[in-house]
Each structure stands twice: as structure tokens, then as C-alpha cells.
Amino acid sequence: MTKLPSLDVVITAHKEGDLLLPTFISAQDSINRLKSDFDLDINIVLYLDNPDSITLSVAEELANKFNLNLFTGKNGDPGISRNQAISLCQSDYIALLDGDDLWSENWLHSVYSDISVRLSHGKSITNIVYHPEYNLIFGGHNAFVRQGNINDSFFDTRFLRASNYWDALCVAPRKLLLNFPYKKNDLSKGFAHEDYHWVCVTIENGVTHLTTENTIHFKRRRENSVSVIANNQNVKCYTTGLQRYS
Template sequence: MTTDLTLIVTAHDETAVCGPTMRSADLAVAEARARGYVVQPIIALDAATEATSDYFHQPRFDHWERRIMNQGDLGRVRNALLPDTDGRYIAFLDADDLFSENWLAEGVAALDTATEGGEKVIVHPELNVQFDGAKVVLVNVDQDSPLFTPHFLYLRNYYDSLCMAPREAHLEVPYVHRDIPNGLSFQDWQFAIETMTHGWRHVVVPDTIIFKRRRDFSLVVESSSRKSIVRRLPEMAIDRVRDLARPRAYR
């Protein structure tokens, strides 16, 4: 039987806040399965604290596969896990965030449509609702939207690290490692740029939501406080950046 989707929840130092996260994940998995999709759910315990490991080894999570990692880096965890997954598509969720019940089912449907049309597509939720340490609602835009300009990528990333993509996208464009002390971070930002370079189009799935918890201290907060940037990339040169909006620009 073909596995349509692998969902990976990554956990490091979270405990009680994971309850709503896992509830939202289970509901989304159930919705996807009700639509006929085969889903492989994985919990990745990466350099997890003892309390986090104990939390996720409760019997209530025995229907999830567990992977013990010691990468200490978001990008390296994703790269290392990929060969040990079965799904045609890969989706991620941080252990303190949530997503809407329809996200997985609608994301798979959108990717299936794109794949059948021969398109290289990565999908994102339409809304990014930030809560706890911040109260912000961000609206994502399609790469084909008139509101999209690749020049904006000089300032910030259009898309959150939560995405759903064919496994080929991650094989073609592995995540780089984080180097916050030297001011290099935002792996998802670089992933977005490099996938565009390789002809992957970023698409928003209507009526889907991610809920991002903003804590007082997190990798995003640390990266921002250190004025971290993305690495120097050839495709961001002033005479080439415009081509990021053109599908398969460098193929």
C-alpha cells in the first residue's frame, strides 16, 4: 500500500503545551484518512529533555512511530529523517504549534492535483496565526500572486517552516544547518529561495491555518536578536533575483 503522507512532529523541550499540538495533529490525520489517504505519523525526539521524552512515551502516543535523534538542529533532523519515511509527501509540525483539522487532507489534495499536471509544487497554509508571546495574523500569498515579488525575500521569508512537499523537493534541496553564533539562521527562508531556484512553485491552500506559538525564547527569537541573516546565495544577486518568480528559471 502506498503511503500518501508522512507527518513529522519534532520535539525538543516541550511538555504540557504538546497536548493541544498532538490533539490537532490526530484530528488532521483522522480527517486525511477519512478522505482515503494513507498517513504515516512520526514523532521525532531531537536531543529531547528527559521531561519531553517521558511525555511522548506515554501510551496515549503509541499509535505514533517514534524516532530518537540527537541532531540539535531543525534542518539536520529533517534531512536525517527523510530516508526513514514512507510518504510520497512530507509534512512537519513543531511540538508547540497547531494546524487546522483540514490542513493535511487539503494539502495532499492540492499536491496530487499539481503532480497530475506535471507541476513541481510546495504548499503552505493560507493563514499563519501567531499566539501566546505575540498576537499576529499573517496571510500567505501564492508565488503566482500579483502581491508576490522576489525582491521581498531580501527582507524576510514569505513562508513559515511548516509546509507540505513531495519528498523529491527535500531530496533536491536539503536544509542547511543553522549557525546562529555567526549570524546564519532561518533555514526555512533559504529553503524557500533555493526551491524556487530549482523550479518549485510555492502555493497557498485556501481555508487552512497554522497556529504558531511565540515563546519568550525560541530559535526565531534568538535568531532575530542576533540579527541573523540567510547565507549569501547566487540567486539573490541583484541581476538574478527577479528570475525567482519565473517557474523553472534555472532548470
């Protein structure tokens, strides 16, 4: 039997406080569902960027109780924090989760089901990024969004001139994430949306973005988040070739 790639679940946080606990439970539930059918090595990595005292306390308690890897930094930026966390990982694959968001229980299982099938047929998986089919956004804003599916007849990369098909919460090979790091947001110069820019850069370089059926990320929208501030200030994504019309 083909050995499945190992996995690091990376949870990034800063000032989520007690909300980090349900996020961790959500990750554990998805990991347990994955382990029920697949035998692979899985680690959870907590990375805190300028955490407040409550968030740090919760993270330290989780790390001590469940033997987690806990790191801290002073980046002040979600993309750079992901880059730092990824650089500290050792597994073949990375699953990204923000510290106040939740996964559907079947998320990791669905991803590894696809990986398993591809490997059993001798197909390459090194250039594939997985996304959930749906985002359920709640809190400061409510929405139910179906993310881009390259198999849909209306899917068109030209849509990326105006908006993003996917967000940053994905499962991807660690080497791919190291080769294509997230760009730092610079709101003072009018640029942000690091996940949007990352999607465009990876697609330009031949990366395939797939959605897995019947999976959901539950995304908490807070009024002081970088994405909300960026939208309120009408800042733009860094330009890539996909935004050009020539």
C-alpha cells in the same frame, strides 16, 4: 482511480513537554478529516532532538498508545532534525509540524484535494510545496500573517531579498525534501533562518510554492526559540542568488 501519494506526518520536538499532546491531537484531527474523503496510507513520525525528560515521556506514551514511529537525535538544530526525520521516512509525501504548533483541521484535506485534482488532470506534482494560507502566531508574540500567494498580482520573488514569504511547516514530496535539505544554523557566524534559505534555494531550482485557501497554522512563539534568538541577534539568512542585486 489514480492512487494518491502516501503521507508521513513528521512532528519534531525537543523541550515542548506537555505541549506535545495538543500538537499530536491537532495532527490526528487533520488526519481524520483527510481520511474522511481520501483513502491513503498515513503514518505519524515523532523525532526528538535532545529532548528533556518530560518531552521524552510524553512522546513515549504517545508512541506506545498509538503505535507511532519514535526517533531521537542530538542535533541541536531544527533544520538538521527535520533532515534526519525525513531521511527515516518511507512515504511519498511529508507534512512537517513543530512539536508545540497546531494545524487547522482542514489543512491536510485541502492539500490532498489539490493533489487529487492535479493528478486527475495528468499534471505533475513532484515540484510543488504546499503552505497554509495563514499563520496565527501566539505566545511570546502575537500576529496574524497571510503567507505569500503566487497568484496575487503583487507577488514578487524580489521580496525574498529582504524577507521570507513562507515558513518551514509545509507539505512536500519526500524526494524533493531529500534533494534540498535544510542548512544548519550557525548563530556564532551570524547565519540562521534555515526555512528562509530553503525557500530561496528551492525557488532557484524551479520549485513552486503554493498556499491552500482558508487553512491556518497556529504557531506558538517562545522566547527561547531559535528564530527568536536569531532575530534578537540580528543574524542573516545564508545568501543565495535571490538575495543578489546584480
